[in-house]
Amino acid sequence: MALHIHNTLTRKVEQFEPHDTETRSVGMYCCGPTVHDFAHIGNFRTFVFADLVRRYLEFRGYQVNHVMNITDVEDKIIRRVREQATTIAEFTSKYSNAFFEDLQTLNCVEPHHIPKATDHIPEMIDLISRLMDRGIAYQAPDQSIYFSIEKYQGCGCQYGQLVNLNFDEMRQGDRVSDDEYEKESVADFALWKARVPEDGEVYWPSPWGEGRPGWHIECSAMSMKLLGTSFDLHLGGEDLAFPHHEDEIAQSEGAAVQEDGRPYVKYWLHGAHLVVEGKKMSKSLGNFFTLRDLTDQGYNGREIRQLMISAHYRETFNFTLDGLAGARTALNRIHECVTKLRDKAGDTSAEPAPQVLEQFTSAMDDNLNVSSAWAAVFDWVRDCNRRLVDGALDAAGAAAELAAWNRIDSVLGVGQTDEVAPEALVALMHERTDARAAKNFARADAIRDELAAQGWAIEDTANGPRLKRS
């Protein structure tokens, strides 16, 4: 079997075949954060999902070129920059840095390219110019540049590739902001927003006067610059399908820069949102969490990551604190097993054991069915534990299972490294062994309590006692 994924363009699960089949290189773009605040766990579900896709493609032997943008100019940012009398660079760098720290906490692999919108104004202007030249964009009386959906459709292009649109039935105009009333048609969207007093010092020169880019144009300009005018994968949260991604397609294909009728993007993947304790996150409900809120409660990034990738990306996920505690226990179980395999394997190395890898791969190939993939992992844990108890695993066998796990964890990214206990604690552990030999159980238990107080648990195994983080 080969990797199959759900493509929003066709609304079907399709076999993944990148444009470039010879080098197996894949271009992948993921809409990144708008850096006006600390990102919340809902945002991170999407980024962890993108990380999972990237890691699985690499596991499958593809060479991925992963791009994630940073949106650092936008209404909210402009407002706060003005309120705090600062600059865009200063204001956004704080949240941008925090974002990358958080990604690291979640054990996400850093994208190869992280373009910022404000560094690509010329590319956006070029793209808008091309749309103007083709007659698809127009300047309104307010001096802003808009994209004409009517003209675009007149060129034989389709608007509404990602969602079924029926403009007559839509509740039009409800939320159209005041400054966009000069558009020719309500569905048109801004490519370039003319400078207004509220923008303060945030503006750039352009052939159409001072102003700033519309929201959608940055992703078209930056993705095509870094990945070419027609690339393989574009991902983002489900809310972005319309209008953001739809408009990206319109701008990019409206510019007619693709060769021989290729689409702007071959596969669109959208990750579903998460809710917390069954409800949409909101500060008033008290179920709104940034990543930092959770790590402050003592949960680590691996645990949060595990929970986020425990369910299918196309389903709304219910993130709960109970679930997080469960993720901790589940991960500990894997870690225990891996530790025992390491002990058994020693320095022996071996080729990965095929069985669990096959089960894992066939689950993931099926539209990234992580639930099923985890089931394969836990079945494997039970099987390894059983064989360890039965003495049915020798060093080579353990090494093979370990090698398989390392392959799997290159995708899941939840593995931990063992922490070595301080010497003083190891000495205490030995003292306890002596006490036990002398049947001085009171002293032995006292030592165990003392170790526990320092965050270490003692475990008596067939090979003697072992210390581990509790």
Next chain:
RNA sequence: GGCGGGGUAGCCAAGUGGUAAGGCAGGGCUCUGCAAAAGCUCUAUCACCGGUUCGAUUCCGGUCCUCGCCUCCA
């Protein structure tokens, strides 16, 4: 109103036209000086009503409930 997801054990969550994975929590047992870890073991008529079928949780129709999008949104 339009479009698109969902409703499976206490909780989370896969899956299938032939009596339902996995994880967490809980009960019992084994091992242990006691623990821990591990193993064994127990816990579900798949929202409701019709239809198709030898047989449906799975297909079709309807009902109820729920979530998202419809130009801020991951």
